[in-house]
Amino acid sequence: MKRRSLFVAAVLAASATLLLTACGGGDDKSSDNDKIAGADQGADSPRKTAEAPKGSSSEESDGVNLSLPSDVKLVFDWDKPKKANEAAAMDGAANLFRTIYHGVDKRTAKDPAVTAYATSSGMKYAKTQIEAWIEGGWTATGTLRHYDASTRSSENGTSVEVAFCADASQFYGKEVKTGKVLTTEPSVEDFDHYKITMVKHPTAEGLWQASKVFVATKARKCQ
Numbered sequence: 001m002k003r004r005s006l007f008v009a010a011v012l013a014a015s016a017t018l019l020l021t022a023c024g025g026g027d028d029k030s031s032d033n034d035k036i037a038g039a040d041q042g043a044d045s046p047r048k049t050a051e052a053p054k055g056s057s058s059e060e061s062d063g064v065n066l067s068l069p070s071d072v073k074l075v076f077d078w079d080k081p082k083k084a085n086e087a088a089a090m091d092g093a094a095n096l097f098r099t100i101y102h103g104v105d106k107r108t109a110k111d112p113a114v115t116a117y118a119t120s121s122g123m124k125y126a127k128t129q130i131e132a133w134i135e136g137g138w139t140a141t142g143t144l145r146h147y148d149a150s151t152r153s154s155e156n157g158t159s160v161e162v163a164f165c166a167d168a169s170q171f172y173g174k175e176v177k178t179g180k181v182l183t184t185e186p187s188v189e190d191f192d193h194y195k196i197t198m199v200k201h202p203t204a205e206g207l208w209q210a211s212k213v214f215v216a217t218k219a220r221k222c223q
Contacts, residue, residue, distance in 0.1 A: 085153060089160035166193075193222050
């Protein structure tokens, strides 16, 4: 019951635009388990998705409130790349997940953080995630860990692909009305592999926004 935040209808409406475009060369063939972000998620329970570095429960970045409740920990267990643009893009990818769970906590997809850290298909993804949690009557609790991150810049330097694993084995949905935590036994369904295309904000210096989101669910390589 802790996984699967998106309703099927919401996913079908969003799926046409939630595709990953490659940033430069390389083999981007999808496996049988690769899916458009959230596409295998049903309507019966919330999905896992994202913390401030090393467990901070409240944070403000670029003047945007990204505070999270004290029982939500979004851990990003990764090293920053040496290239400044890739490091900034990685920060932006982390902020996308902080944005989603900040919106879930505040019960709104219209928070300024959404437009600050997401654009295009990435914004649609963030809003769909938040709205699904709200409509389901859930909020989040526990620790969501992100790790094994890599970055890849496009040839013209205007976009960066940020890829990483996510472990939601200790991250749960919680019913807002009753406070009941929705738990399940740990399994491969707790692991996802994300690829997020980040693009430079047109006006804000050093700010990168998520423009596309792609996720492979039940990612055994992340176990």
